[in-house]
Amino acid sequence: MRAQILTAARRPLTAAELPAPRPEPHQLLIAVRACAVCRTDLHVVDGELADPKLPLVPGHEIVGIVVERSEAPGRFAVGDRVGVPWLGWTCGVCDYCRSGQENLCDRARFTGYQIDGGYAELTVADERYCFAIDPHYGDVEAAPLMCAGLIGFRALRMAGDAHRLGIYGFGAAAHIVAQVARHQGRRLFAFTRPGDVAAQHFARSLGAEWAGDSTAPPPEPLDAALIFAPVGSLVPAALAATKKGGTVVCGGIHMSDIPSFPYRILWEERVLRSVANLTRRDAEEFLALAPEAGVRTETVTYPLARANDALDDLRSGALRGAAVLVP
Numbered sequence: 001m002r003a004q005i006l007t008a009a010r011r012p013l014t015a016a017e018l019p020a021p022r023p024e025p026h027q028l029l030i031a032v033r034a035c036a037v038c039r040t041d042l043h044v045v046d047g048e049l050a051d052p053k054l055p056l057v058p059g060h061e062i063v064g065i066v067v068e069r070s071e072a073p074g075r076f077a078v079g080d081r082v083g084v085p086w087l088g089w090t091c092g093v094c095d096y097c098r099s100g101q102e103n104l105c106d107r108a109r110f111t112g113y114q115i116d117g118g119y120a121e122l123t124v125a126d127e128r129y130c131f132a133i134d135p136h137y138g139d140v141e142a143a144p145l146m147c148a149g150l151i152g153f154r155a156l157r158m159a160g161d162a163h164r165l166g167i168y169g170f171g172a173a174a175h176i177v178a179q180v181a182r183h184q185g186r187r188l189f190a191f192t193r194p195g196d197v198a199a200q201h202f203a204r205s206l207g208a209e210w211a212g213d214s215t216a217p218p219p220e221p222l223d224a225a226l227i228f229a230p231v232g233s234l235v236p237a238a239l240a241a242t243k244k245g246g247t248v249v250c251g252g253i254h255m256s257d258i259p260s261f262p263y264r265i266l267w268e269e270r271v272l273r274s275v276a277n278l279t280r281r282d283a284e285e286f287l288a289l290a291p292e293a294g295v296r297t298e299t300v301t302y303p304l305a306r307a308n309d310a311l312d313d314l315r316s317g318a319l320r321g322a323a324v325l326v327p
């Protein structure tokens, strides 16, 4: 099968012809229809996440069709369409797994990081961590739901019932979260790279009542802020924009260092927290909510062979919505 593989960090992906993977117990063999490109892939390729499997097939926002399964019957049958997310396997016995926090499992394994992912024609995945996808979504359109959607949704939930919601970094996750937040009746304030008028316009088109530079204060204090851009200096900016008792949620897996800041912008019971990975419950809830909320995704498709171009476009901030590879 054709694949795009990472052989060493900080190197471009290379095209490879690999043997078709074989499904082991609990696994499905999946013909990849679409695989979205996540900023986490960029962190893996750029060496910002330690110790990936090497060589690695990246990609953890996979939509495909089951072509074979290890044993029958199971959750999915040959011919079913499934989505494969970042959470690829958990131990089921550690304190986190037993307390509804499998996203923090001590021995968790992640798709496109410790397990080969979807930048390929075929992949295998443990069916216990795969999901059915609403038939209203096309393959390409559904792919960004599998991480930008899921982890964005988990971040949104951490914001509680915040009415005035700020979003810092208006990329793939933000453009999905914005639609869910509007569906829930929240007011939306979008912060982009200074001067990125196109991103600000994009945010307004998705229901933001205000969109401006991340260095500017919002027109009124926020009840909560979600940070999706991997930029540490946004943390004090978001705290300063958030009202007493408000919450700032860091939604990414990696961020540049956070500069020191005066305690007074955290004081008054502001909460600063991060979000890590996803639970299967997050996925089930979000995948049921997305069609109900009318979530649509904006995508830019690339043939699999152009995976490096998709990563470059994500790195440069030029994308509106999500990049999706099609084998």
Ligand SMILES: [Zn+2]
Pocket (backbone or CB within 6 Å): 090, 091, 092, 093, 094, 095, 096, 097, 102, 105, 106, 107, 108
């Ligand atoms: Zn565990």
Ligand SMILES: [Zn+2]
Pocket (backbone or CB within 6 Å): 038, 039, 040, 041, 060, 086, 147, 148
């Ligand atoms: Zn991701």
